[in-house]
Amino acid sequence: MHRYDAATDELASAVFDYALTRVRMDPPPLDGPRSPEELARQAGPTITEEGIGGLEALRIFKDVLAPATISANHPRYLAFIPAAPTNASVLFDLVVGASSICGSTWLESAGAVHAENEALTLLATEAGLPAGSGGAFVQGGTSGNLSALVAARRRAADDRSHPPRRWVVLAGAEAHSSIDHAAAVMDVDVITVPTPDRRLTGPAVEDVVAHLDEETRAGIFAVVATAGTTNLGIVDQLDTVAQAADRLGVWFHVDGAYGAAALLAPSTRHRFDGIEQCDSMIVDPHKWLFAPYDACALLYRDRDRAVGAHTQKASYLDAVQDGAFNPADVAIHLTRRLRGLPFWFSLATNGVGAYRDAIETTLDLARRTAEHIAADPRLELVREPDLSVVVFRRTGWAALDYERWSEQLLRRGLAFVLPSSVDGETVMRFCFVNPRTTIDDVELILGTMGD
Numbered sequence: 001m002h003r004y005d006a007a008t009d010e011l012a013s014a015v016f017d018y019a020l021t022r023v024r025m026d027p028p029p030l031d032g033p034r035s036p037e038e039l040a041r042q043a044g045p046t047i048t049e050e051g052i053g054g055l056e057a058l059r060i061f062k063d064v065l066a067p068a069t070i071s072a073n074h075p076r077y078l079a080f081i082p083a084a085p086t087n088a089s090v091l092f093d094l095v096v097g098a099s100s101i102c103g104s105t106w107l108e109s110a111g112a113v114h115a116e117n118e119a120l121t122l123l124a125t126e127a128g129l130p131a132g133s134g135g136a137f138v139q140g141g142t143s144g145n146l147s148a149l150v151a152a153r154r155r156a157a158d159d160r161s162h163p164p165r166r167w168v169v170l171a172g173a174e175a176h177s178s179i180d181h182a183a184a185v186m187d188v189d190v191i192t193v194p195t196p197d198r199r200l201t202g203p204a205v206e207d208v209v210a211h212l213d214e215e216t217r218a219g220i221f222a223v224v225a226t227a228g229t230t231n232l233g234i235v236d237q238l239d240t241v242a243q244a245a246d247r248l249g250v251w252f253h254v255d256g257a258y259g260a261a262a263l264l265a266p267s268t269r270h271r272f273d274g275i276e277q278c279d280s281m282i283v284d285p286h287k288w289l290f291a292p293y294d295a296c297a298l299l300y301r302d303r304d305r306a307v308g309a310h311t312q313k314a315s316y317l318d319a320v321q322d323g324a325f326n327p328a329d330v331a332i333h334l335t336r337r338l339r340g341l342p343f344w345f346s347l348a349t350n351g352v353g354a355y356r357d358a359i360e361t362t363l364d365l366a367r368r369t370a371e372h373i374a375a376d377p378r379l380e381l382v383r384e385p386d387l388s389v390v391v392f393r394r395t396g397w398a399a400l401d402y403e404r405w406s407e408q409l410l411r412r413g414l415a416f417v418l419p420s421s422v423d424g425e426t427v428m429r430f431c432f433v434n435p436r437t438t439i440d441d442v443e444l445i446l447g448t449m450g451d
């Protein structure tokens with residue numbers, strides 16, 4: 001099982017052939033889910049006492065399991081937030097898997113963490129964060145937001161002489177569900193700031209705070225702004241929210257899981273003014289920075305101060321607390337895949353300029369799609385896109401029409417698009433992160449929306 005023998009060699013060829021076949025697919029198949037019963041019948045029992053053999057397990061994966069999984073890098077996958085990993089990043093992911101490096105500590109993974117840190121420094125520099133900033137790659141935006149808020153609360157607890165009755169986070173009404181989830185995990189309260197235009201602003205934050213009683217106000221430890229909301233792609237007014245957080249004397253966190261990638265695009269950089277004042281931020285390379293699942297870049301303005309909130313203490317770990325930087329010390333994780341390495345390898349291979357161009361390509365497609373929708377009498381734009389999410393309605397359609405239509409598109413293998421809702425109204429939402437998606441793809445999809 002562990003010795004590299006002739007059978008392993010045969011299996012290696014088969015696995016690499018299949019992996020390369022997938023990488024070469026242009027486009028990959030869209031595929032789609034099947035019922036548990038159908039999968040059980042088609043795949044049969046795969047885990048047995050004797051093992052079914054690698055070649056047979058691979059055959060079952062290729063023929064039965066893979067066709068029941070949707071390829072998020074299909075150019076007409078526009079639901080949720082798609083993925084579009086570069087070839088270099090996908091290929092290097094194989095190397096990460098083959099290398100068995102644990103990314104927890106400098107002792108175990110200095111070389112790899114050095115490379116990850118270079119990628120983090122690029123993102124910090126684009127955001128305008130000062131020297132001393134840094135962090136780690138974590139599993140996803142959800143764990144990134146949670147880790148940042150834990151560090152924020154720790155800072156507040158250290159700085160204040162009395163603990164409040166309840167700790168409180170302020171976030172805009174359009175903030176991602178992971179903020180509520182983080183607050184639930186931490187047993188803190190979230191006060192939602194109403195955003196009339198759906199864009200959080202500093203004055204809106206200050207207005208809410210002015211109406212709180214003193215005890216509640218004393219519990220505020222962080223303000224969260226979103227740089228690219230998930231549903232509508234809106235970038236909050238980061239500069240005024242930063243000022244509000246500063247006046248309150250609390251931590252300013254920016255959730256840029258989806259949108260902060262557009263920091264790299266000259267045409268949208270101005271939307272992020274104020275991000276340089278954040279105490280922490282996240283951006284997911286697995287969303288719009290063309291890396292494979294799963295990777296979130298978690299950045300702190302002052303990396304070393306975040307260490308206190310997350311370092312795990314145990315006698316078997318004493319040997320690694322020697323002053324060197326350990327990624328395990330700045331987030332909720334210990335054992336860690338080097339999930340930033342595929343992103344680093346692709347940046348090194350392609351250059352940052354190629355990233356700027358690819359992000360601009362998707363932004364341009366979003367603008368062209370919005371123009372196309374505005375010119376089509378059947379369709380109505382819900383709002384002009386800030387970034388690459390385009391939301392619109394098909395006049396005369398109700399929820400069921402959108403659902404039936406999107407189900408049919410997936411069944412035909414044509415596209416994966418899903419309705420969303422705005423103020424209770426069902427609408428259509430396209431999210432573009434794949435530079436291989438073209439206006440022809442968009443027109444093909446829109447063309448199926450009936451006369």
Ligand SMILES: Cc1ncc(COP(=O)(O)O)c(C=O)c1O
Nearest residue numbers: 140141142176178230255257258
């Ligand atoms: C703005 C925002 N924050 C957080 C998340 C959560 O990220 P993840 O799914 O990687 O946990 C998402 C996911 O779409 C998001 O759009």
